[in-house]
Amino acid sequence: MDSAGFDAVLLQALFTQPPIGLHVLDPELRIVRFNSAARGVQGLDISEAVGRTWRELGFAADDVESMLRTVLETGEAVTDFRYRGRLAVLGGVEKVLLISAFRLQDAEGRTLGVVGTVVDITERDRAEQRLQLLYRAGERIGSSLDVFRTAQELADVAVDELADVVSVGVLDSVLHGEAPGPGPLVDPVTVRQAGFRAVEAITAIPTMFQIGGVRVIPRGNPYAQALSDLRPRLVRQLKADDPWLVRNPEYAENVREAGVHSLIAVPLATRGVVLGMANFYRGPESPPFDDADLGVATDVVARAAVGIDNARHYTRERTIARLAQRVLVPGGLPSYIAAETAYTFLPVTSSGVWYDVIPLSGARIALVAGDVSGHGLHTVTTMGRLRTAIRALAAMDLQAHELLEHLHDLTEQLGREHPPPENSDQTELTATCLFVIYDPVTRTCTLSRAGHPAPVLALPDGSIQVIDVPAGPNLGRGVASYQSTNVAVPEGSILTLHNAELLQDTDQDKLPAFQHAFSTPPGLTGSLQDMCDALLASLLPDNPTDDALLLLARTRSLGPDQAVSRTLPNEPESAAMARRLVAGWLTDWDLDDLTFSTELIASELVTNAVRYSTGPAELRLIYDRTLICEVSDNSYAAPHLRHAEDDDEGGRGLYLVAQLTQHWGARHTGRGKTIWTEQALP
Template sequence: MPVPVRAILVHMVTSPLDDAARATTAGDAVAVVDTRGIITGWSEGARLLTGHPAEEVTGRPAADLVDGDAVTAWRALRDTGAAVVPVRRRDGRRADLALRACPLAGADGQAQAYVVTASPDERARMLGELAFQQASMSMSVFDTGQRYLRMNEAGCRVMGRPEAEFLHRHFPDTVENAEHSRGFLHHLQLVVDTGEPLRYESWTRSPSGRRMHAWNSEMWPVRDASGELIGTALAAFDSSEQHWARQRLAMLNEAAESIGTKLDVVHTARELAELVVPRLADFASVDLLDSVLQGEEPAVGVVGADVVLRRAAHHSLTPGVPEAAIDLGAEDVYPPESPPARALATGAPVLTRTGEADLDTWLARHEARTAVLTDAERPEFSLMAVPLIARGTTLGVAVFVRNLTPEAPDAFDRDDVSLAQELASRAAVCVDNARRYTRERTTALALQRSLLPQAVTGQAAVECASRYLPALSQAGVGGDWFDVIPLSGTRVALVVGDVVGHGIHASVTMGRLRTAVWTLADVDLPPDELLTHLDDLVGHLAGDDNQAAGEFGATCLYAVYDPVSRRCTVAAAGHPPPVVLLPDGTVEVVAMAAGPMLGVGGLPFEARELELPEGSVLALYTDGLIEARDFDVDAGTDALRVALAAPAESLEGICDSVLKSLLPDSPADDVALLIARTRALDADQVAVWDVPADPAMVATARQHATDQLTSWGLDEAAFVTELVVSELVTNAIRYGGAPIQLRLIRDRALICEVSDASSTSPHMRRARTYDEGGRGLLLVAQLTQRWGTRPSGTGKTIWAEQALPVT
């Protein structure tokens, strides 16, 4: 049926609408074509659809807009009322449009013109509208000035108000003035300015709720048919679950790097507490069994009984940790119904919150916790107690607390429990590693200290002070040692050594080498020969333990000081040389060959002899001292020389000054330091006689000894001394040969020495009843405190030592 002309003309537009009107009428494209095929009317919708404005097409043949056979298209459209017509857009592109034609009747009822429309399919339009309104994500449309044009139902739920309250309002007027709101507005403007879509992620609380959400917003420009940007659309997806999943993964990754950085139980517990606050909890505490803190195997009590735990660490979002009811290092008793005790008993996490009976009962019975809750401004909280289990053994429990407020009402959920379990599992393994390290270190340190000299006694040749500092690094206790060994003839041996490696194995090896040095020193071997025998021993030890010599190596410095001659003989096996502080204040490094390390085998050791004035100070040390501050050897040695030259009241003061100057707070290697100040015997304390190899001279030798004892006021020792001199001189004349020398030394003991040219060492034997000889050394051994023999440059020396008479 023809439509009156006046009825259709009211829908024609020849002037642009505002932005809101454009958006709402963009689907209605209408044109009026007269019977001659001339366009006489053109709607705004038609312009938006084709890009042609009304002033360019009005009065022109409609055929000019057809891309193809216009006559056939017009005939089909006029005869059937609907047809798909190819149309050329203003930008030159082709568009196949489904057109409908309705004739306009004149006064005579004849068609005077045709109304041609290109309206979208109503069903498609309805589906699009339904999809927009029913979308599960928040969707909105803004004009180019960031004023609302549309908002779907999900967006209304997020914003907490109906769409009508937002239409044509500026976005900043509908939200709080916060950083995230300004960021959102900035990105809306960027879409308008650049004409490019973008993505914006934010972490904020929606106006309709209390909880924080992660929003992932897609923003894109909206253009009309001509390509002009007329607005901005967005779809906001609540990605909180994905956000929390990423946060949990990030926290687990961080835990792998930040928990267990040191082999220290308390430090590891502190790392766990500091990691979870504030990202997972507002307060966290770590309580461990006392045996774990001591490095012992965990000892859990009877299930269902009270549990005693010691606070290892706690951390809070609030400065001062006001939530802590017990102090660090303090013990607390947890009854069976408390969440920590239940977690320990079951080996599973316990999730609870205020208002639940077990938690409230436990808190009410604990005075300190009740006082904390009474003083707190936020008494409502959610709590997780997670056991620390490593290798099937329970070590303690971690407690996480989250305050519940109107702004943050979310209690811990199962995802939080799962995350806490992962973190606790990681921390438990690190705590157990630290516990095992603590146990091994304590054992090795106790073993090593038991093997080191507890006191330097039994000699008067030097005054000594020493220090041993175990390494504080994760490598463990090393094999450094020192020793002061009394030798015959008032001499003394000074020893410093360092075993390769750390731990109990190094300590045991150090003990074996120290025992070997004592044994070899008792034989009274020169320093270079002693190191040769020690080198052979290290090689044998390496073979017994199926290790290469290099893996069983050690360094050693052995020095022998004689207070009579004031000479010191030094030999080294791969060890730093000693440093000498002379009485005039001069500090010198002893120039000597370093020698090969013990265990290399087949290489000689060289001895260096030097004369030391009385009062000289010798510093023997391990390499941990001069390499502690990343010094090279020369720089470290120079620093040691400076430290030794500094004024000090005593040898103990020198030790402290050296360590303070050269060591950092946490040395990475063991350090052994031995400081010795030399003494010298006065000439009147030593008497020496050359004895001809004539048996008749034995009586003369006895007389010399008796006279000397009288001059020293030691007449009470004359009888034993005469007997010892007689036996030793007789043996020297009979079996040794010239040159023969008798020497008496008066120091802390009375020492009698007889030297001869033979290198054969005597030995005691059991004489038969009717033997005329063979009893001399037995008598010497019975009448003196100790006796022995040592090699000398021309033969040997037999010595005997007896206590001075009590005056």
């Protein structure tokens, strides 16, 4: 074959065989010749195309025409120009084309036109979009542990990219942290609308898509079929005469109003457990769904199902944590002679906030406020452990700073043995605590705190002050170094303990709220609970992020009709003096039935004080719910209960005391120790 024949064959092959579109345009961008076999123009009659521009064929837009004219004028070739649009020559089907163009010149360099190649990359582009959609779904879906938000994220991701309308419904049990057993659902299912989005072109939104709305999915439609066997359903074309639409005229009307014509129904399920359903629709301006769309929808829903299931587990754990929290914090506070108490506890989250009022020896009480870091069941159970521990430590009559030191060590131990779970918002266990001891006899408060906000004191004269208590380290962090502070508290003062959600140490601008709450008639003598509620309402932030606690204590004092004392010299005769004093005091209180036992108790305790200390002893009787007898001396030696043998001459004193009393014990003071006993009143 000669060269001329070869050129003719080659030219014929270029315009009939390649799978790409080859177009020759004249300087006016009119078609001179094109490859009619290429994808995108197959079946187009050459007589309809020759002499017409791409624009006249509905094949291109302004940007394509501008690109071709630039190639004509400059001679610079353009490769891989991407065009996306609907081609009139193909009935308005959307295509993505990759266009390349170069200027056509003769041997003398005269411009003859433009040669353009067109490659149909619609399928490749759709595949890339699907991959990008799956990538965005992995990034955006499941950003929180909220069922509604996760469902809405699914709808937001899928609209425009995959569907024109997306509706997500979940089972009511999922919202409560529960779920049906593994396997498909066979009965009519009720779902609650949790997520919805539609493109702007679809303006008629049926009421069935309203967030929070409830609808029943009857048998015999694609939704019920998908839930019955956990397989997604593709309905390429919704028709008014479809049997399941005919049986549901109201739903058919909703579909007609929305203008949707194609449907994908995918069950929200993970680990074999059904959580709800996601439905995808396309409107008039979009082509019907195909099998590739079904696969993408299934993958996106699978990602959302994991997020919704995580949210369900979180909801369930939070519910359990809140129930545990209600059990582990006091449901009410008993009354004590030392102070009137009231509290308001607002559980916003399942946090580690706790409070307590603990009876101590000598008619004293301990006021406690604490907060374990974090939220959830682990935090709540840790709070319960610390509250139990602080009650046990308080029963040992430790001083306030000593108690916090022991609690600090226990918190460190709990952190090692029971660290926060990996999904917790805390990496290590830590807590704050404020421990306040009030003595109604001396009308003094002893305070120590571990990182907790300092209490506020309202005095009877109306003045408000934050008690200056050195802030030791949080429990479980740093070195256990705490200090105790003693403050004189007049009778009728109000101590306010709170957590950081209501008041920080630096929030001095909130103190007027205390002034207002305590000055409102009838002032400090009014209902303590009413003041507590009003104060919390004024201190609570607009959008609280943690539980809020307010504990109020209005102090009382014990007068001569309830507490008497006498200092006795360090000499043997003091035991007899103690018996006479006790007999007289009990007669004044009309408690003669307890005279014999109390005389014996006081005599033994004073005898021990004279024997083992070097200074005077103080004898005190307190008439409370029990009869309390206390003897204080300057010795730090702790008493021990002994069981004397028959031939022993001593060692029976504390044994007799223990037999005559309900409780007895010893506590260290700043000047020595105090041995106390309690007897039941007749």
